[in-house]
Amino acid sequence: MGSRWHNYSHLIRMAALFVAGILIFLVGRSFFVPADFGVYWHYRAGALDDARARPIRFAGQAACVECHSDISDLRKTARHAKVSCESCHGALATHAAGDEPLKPTRPNGKALCVGCHTKSPSKPVAFPQIDVADHAGDNACIECHNPHAPKIS
Amino acid sequence: MDAVQGYMYPNEVELQWSILIVLYPFITGLVAGAFILASLERVFNVHVVKPTYRLALLTALAFLIVAPLPLQLHLGHPERSLEMYFTPHTTSAMAMFGFVYLWYLMVVLVLEIWLDYRKDLVLAWRASRGVARWFYAVLCLGVDNISDEALRIDDKVGHTLTIIGIPSAFLLHGYVGFIFGSIKANPWWSTPLMPIVFLFSAMVSGIALVMLMYMAMSKLYRREIDVACVDKIAQYLFYAFIIDFTLEMIDLIHRVYESDESFRALDFMVHTRLFTSQIVLQIMVGTVVPLALLAVTQLFTIPSATRLRIYTVAGVLTLVGIFAMRWNVVIGGQLFSKSFLGYTTYKMQYVTREGLLPAIALLIAPFGILWLLVRLLPPWAPEPAAESGVVGKATV
Numbered sequence: 001m002g003s004r005w006h007n008y009s010h011l012i013r014m015a016a017l018f019v020a021g022i023l024i025f026l027v028g029r030s031f032f033v034p035a036d037f038g039v040y041w042h043y044r045a046g047a048l049d050d051a052r053a054r055p056i057r058f059a060g061q062a063a064c065v066e067c068h069s070d071i072s073d074l075r076k077t078a079r080h081a082k083v084s085c086e087s088c089h090g091a092l093a094t095h096a097a098g099d100e101p102l103k104p105t106r107p108n109g110k111a112l113c114v115g116c117h118t119k120s121p122s123k124p125v126a127f128p129q130i131d132v133a134d135h136a137g138d139n140a141c142i143e144c145h146n147p148h149a150p151k152i153s
Numbered sequence: 154m155d156a157v158q159g160y161m162y163p164n165e166v167e168l169q170w171s172i173l174i175v176l177y178p179f180i181t182g183l184v185a186g187a188f189i190l191a192s193l194e195r196v197f198n199v200h201v202v203k204p205t206y207r208l209a210l211l212t213a214l215a216f217l218i219v220a221p222l223p224l225q226l227h228l229g230h231p232e233r234s235l236e237m238y239f240t241p242h243t244t245s246a247m248a249m250f251g252f253v254y255l256w257y258l259m260v261v262l263v264l265e266i267w268l269d270y271r272k273d274l275v276l277a278w279r280a281s282r283g284v285a286r287w288f289y290a291v292l293c294l295g296v297d298n299i300s301d302e303a304l305r306i307d308d309k310v311g312h313t314l315t316i317i318g319i320p321s322a323f324l325l326h327g328y329v330g331f332i333f334g335s336i337k338a339n340p341w342w343s344t345p346l347m348p349i350v351f352l353f354s355a356m357v358s359g360i361a362l363v364m365l366m367y368m369a370m371s372k373l374y375r376r377e378i379d380v381a382c383v384d385k386i387a388q389y390l391f392y393a394f395i396i397d398f399t400l401e402m403i404d405l406i407h408r409v410y411e412s413d414e415s416f417r418a419l420d421f422m423v424h425t426r427l428f429t430s431q432i433v434l435q436i437m438v439g440t441v442v443p444l445a446l447l448a449v450t451q452l453f454t455i456p457s458a459t460r461l462r463i464y465t466v467a468g469v470l471t472l473v474g475i476f477a478m479r480w481n482v483v484i485g486g487q488l489f490s491k492s493f494l495g496y497t498t499y500k501m502q503y504v505t506r507e508g509l510l511p512a513i514a515l516l517i518a519p520f521g522i523l524w525l526l527v528r529l530l531p532p533w534a535p536e537p538a539a540e541s542g543v544v545g546k547a548t549v
Contacts, residue, residue, distance in 0.1 A: 007303040010271065010296035011310065014264070017294070021259075029239045042242055121495065122161040 058086050059096030071148055078149035079128070088112055088147065113141040159495030168487045168499050171507040172480075173223035176515055178329045178351065179358070179479045180220045183519075185326035186359010187213040188262070188318060190386065195315040201385045207269065207532035208370060209363045214262050215523035221254060222515055226506055246332050257325050261318040267292075268311040270530050275299045326355040333482060340415035341486040346404050353397035358475035360390045365468040366523075368461060376533065380457045384450075387464045391447040394471070398440055401478075418493035426488050426496055431481045439474015443467040 005012075039045035064085040065072045075081050086092055088107050095104055119129040128150075130136070136144075144152055157166055191209035193199040225231040234251070242248040275297045278289035327348040334347025364386045371378045408416060423431055446467040450460050484499050502508035 007298060007300060007306055009298065010294055010303070011306070013294040013296060014267070018259075025238065032235070033239050037240060042240070120163075120166075121157050121159065122163050122166055 055093075057091035057093050059091075059093045061085060063096040064092070074146075075148050078151060080148060080150060109142045109147065110136075110140050113145075113147070156498035156500065157495065158497075159490070160492050161490045161495040161497050162492065165487070165490050165495075166497050168484065168497070170483055170487060171227065171499075172484075172501055172509065172512045173227045173507050173515070175476070175479045175483045176223045176512055177220065178326075178333075178483070179476050180216050180223070180515075180519070181329050182326055182351065182355030182358045182475065182479070183362050184213045184217045184220060184257075184359070185322040185352070185355040186357065186361075187216070187363050188322045188359070189356050190360050190363050190389070192315045192319050192322075193389070195312060196319065199385065201381055202389075204379045204382045204533065205363055205367045205386065207266075207530075208367055208527075209359075210262065210266050210269065211526045211530065211532055212363055212366055212519075212523060213359075214258075214266060215519040215526055217254075217258055217262060218522055219515060219519045221250075222518070223512075224250075226511055226515075229506070246328065246335060250328070253325055253328050257318075257321050261314060261321050265311055265314045265318065266530070268307045268314070271307055272299045272304060273530070323352055327352050333486070338491060339486050340413065341419055341489070342482065344404060344407075346400065346407075350397070350400050350404060353393060353400055354475050354478055356393045357390065357397050358472060360386060360393060361468040361471040361475075364390060364464060365472075368465060370527070370532075378461065380461065383461060383464060387447060387450060387467070390468075390471070391444070391451060394440070394444055394447065398444065415493055418489050422485065422489050422496060426498070427481055427485050430477050431485070435474050435477035435481055439470055439477050443470040443474065446470075 034044045034046065036045040037043070040048075061084045068085070071085075075083075089104050090107070092104055114132050117129050117132075119131050123129055141147075187209045190202070191206050191213065194203050194206045221234075225234060228234075237248055237251040238255075241252065271293065274289055274292050276299070278286060278293050278297060281289055330348035330351025333342040333351075334344055337343045364383060367386070368378055368383065370376075408419070443466075446463050449455070450463055455463070487497075488499065489496050504510050
């Protein structure tokens with residue numbers, strides 16, 4: 001009987017290696033996977049608190065309109081009516097809260113405009129789009145267009 | 154923007170899956186095909202292909218080691234790939250790849266190669282000295298028992314492993330086809346036939362590769378080519394290719410006959426942007442020509458030297474055709490808009506992470522690994538006079 005097992009010894013060692021590999025994996029898993037992983041679904045539950053703890057950076061459209069109603073009124077009549085202030089001016093929660101005397105930097109007009117208005121066959125035909133070099137050359141968009149009411153009357 | 158024609162949704166203009174994702178099914182296909190060829194000898198007792206048995210296993214291993222690298226390069230952050238094992242997402246077919254891969258690598262290939270080479274390794278262990286002795290002792294797990302009974306047990310376990318390995322090889326490549334076939338939003342991919350077509354094309358490419366490798370290795374090591382063996386492999390290549398081509402034609406006829414809302418868009422794509430890679434490379438150069446060449450060798454009596462040359466040409470064209478097939482699936486599936494109203498172009502990069510250069514490096518890498526494996530574990534008994542390291546001297 002002993003010699004019979006003797007012929008299996010290499011296989012038993014190989015099996016032991018596999019078992020050791022699985023054990024190392026399980027130990028590694030318990031070490032690397034956070035305890036609260038999967039409490040709600042396939043993510044670390046604590047990530048929700050982490051996300052909640054991050055400061056809010058955007059003030060929201062209503063906060064802008066409180067002080068800048070003149071601009072808001074102008075925009076209401078124009079094609080950019082539904083583009084929110086912070087889409088172009090950036091996140092301005094600290095500005096709106098008055099926590100610091102922050103004067104928002106003026107956006108780089110041309111770079112911002114071409115992001116939406118460069119001609120592309122993938123855009124709906126009715127969407128205003130231009131070949132930038134042909135349309136404006138080296139001129140800045142705001143030399144002709146008011147970004148809050150872009151149509152030239 | 155000249156690359157875009159008609160209407161594309163903005164997120165479709167640039168292709169997300171590059172040439173690296175073309176390589177991935179190509180390489181896994183070679184693995185599965187090579188293993189299935191090896192199993193012919195072991196399970197189905199086709200003894201005439203025995204000279205390629207070990208080479209097929211080593212080829213499969215060399216390519217399997219490289220198989221996940223295109224994915225790692227494509228995704229970036231290789232350190233995160235461990236997450237796939239630690240927190241497996243059971244509802245994602247892609248996320249289960251890690252387990253399919255690990256199973257195939259460790260339980261099927263490594264174990265089978267180890268069992269098959271154990272006698273050689275033990276003999277090498279006994280014959281060597283110094284560091285090599287330690288190395289072989291570790292590979293043998295410290296057991297030098299190569300009694301008849303122990304080897305009989307090895308053979309039995311190896312046989313069982315091959316039987317497990319066949320469905321595993323089918324699973325490995327069927328799974329790759331499944332990933333594409335199950336994407337219902339993409340009519341170019343979404344067909345239940347996809348896993349089966351992938352599987353048979355895998356067999357075709359793997360058999361062709363092993364056939365070419367066997368002939369190349371024999372030339373390289375100045376060994377006589379066993380023509381009967383290559384004839385048999387070419388015969389299997391021919392049969393597998395006929396089934397593969399038939400399945401692809403069934404898919405095509407089904408698409409033409411069904412003519413669903415996507416058909417005109419896909420048909421236009423095949424006649425324009427995919428014409429060279431699909432009609433010319435995949436179907437004509439990569440399928441019809443090698444099939445005709447193989448048919449000629451089956452139907453007519455041709456001198457063996459000419460026959461081997463025909464097999465070489467057919468094998469190379471087959472690999473080109475299967476690579477083109479992967480290209481047409483992966484790249485073709487991203488060239489048309491889901492609106493069916495527009496087409497984009499794949500602009501291949503060169504010396505970037507997902508460019509042509511890393512793709513070429515990844516295609517060469519398995520041959521480097523195979524060269525190393527062949528030196529370490531010679532797939533054939535060496536000539537008595539030839540010196541090829543310790544294993545060479547020890548093998549009978």
